[in-house]
Amino acid sequence: MECCWPENLPSKPKRAIEQLIEGRQLATQLRSLLSNSLGDEASTLTPAKDLLLKILNSFQNSLTILNSNDPDHKLMSPIPTKTHGTKSESSEGSCRSISTLKDRRGCYKRRKNSQTWTKDTATLMDDGHAWRKYGQKVILNAKFPRHYYRCTHKFDQGCQATKHVQRIQEEPPKHRTTYIGQHTCRTFLKAPELILQDSSDPTSTDSSILLSFDNTISNKQDTSFLISSFPSIKQELKEEKPAMSSDDIIAHNPIQSSSSDYLLSPDRTPALDPFGHMSVLSESDNGDVISGVIVPPVDFDDDVFSFNF
DNA sequence: ATCATTTGACCGTC
């Protein structure tokens, strides 16, 4: 299967690069400020400078990736060539060859052999990927409806990952998230939108809690550029809220998501895959960044993972 | 205007 950038993509990487450059410049300014304010505090600020250098490296790596313009990038997912007229044509490939648009409604094939993960959490929390809700269904013998999400990049990058979320318990609130299929998308393509997030948005305050790397950085303005490592987090929080039914609203409180939901080591350049693994970006010889998975996954407190293959 | 969500309909699987 051939890989290629979608036709509508070039402007997006351009915006991403612009934003990354700006972020890098801001980080450089911060480094200057830190250097100027050094003195007796030099030893205490050294970790901050180290962190800053890593942030700058992250920006540089991201810029390298985007500038490489390599259609066969190792992380790049296979993009379905849009030889067919409609997006639904690509769904699972189960549609009969000739049919009208209307006929294709609900046309799909269940993925029997897809990898599935289930995860029980007390709160609806971000998993580091951008999801778009596409359905909701009342399930037999279930008190609460099931919400269906697909990866936001399903059509622009051909990512086949989906998940469904179902509240399974009222008191204490418990949600079961089932992930189906692996992400093949490069989620950082959404980064510019996140960097430009509205600071007045109360949900972004919530996400800053989720993204707190350690206690030394608590101000959202200080950490906003770090969010670019986790492209979908704001979006998901934004998505989950309106998706809630009235009974879900009672249980859903994003602020309850403690910072320990994502225990991120500042010593790495981590990214969460949909399954809660910590992905670490490493650079290959040609400058490409390769995602590797580190086991065990993130410490989710008392959250429960189960895997079905 | 664009993008996300809602919701009823459709269809494959059991």
Next chain:
DNA sequence: GACGGTCAAATGAT
């Protein structure tokens, strides 16, 4: 035939 997963028009939000 029931159930569950997905589609897509309608609607809402920004």
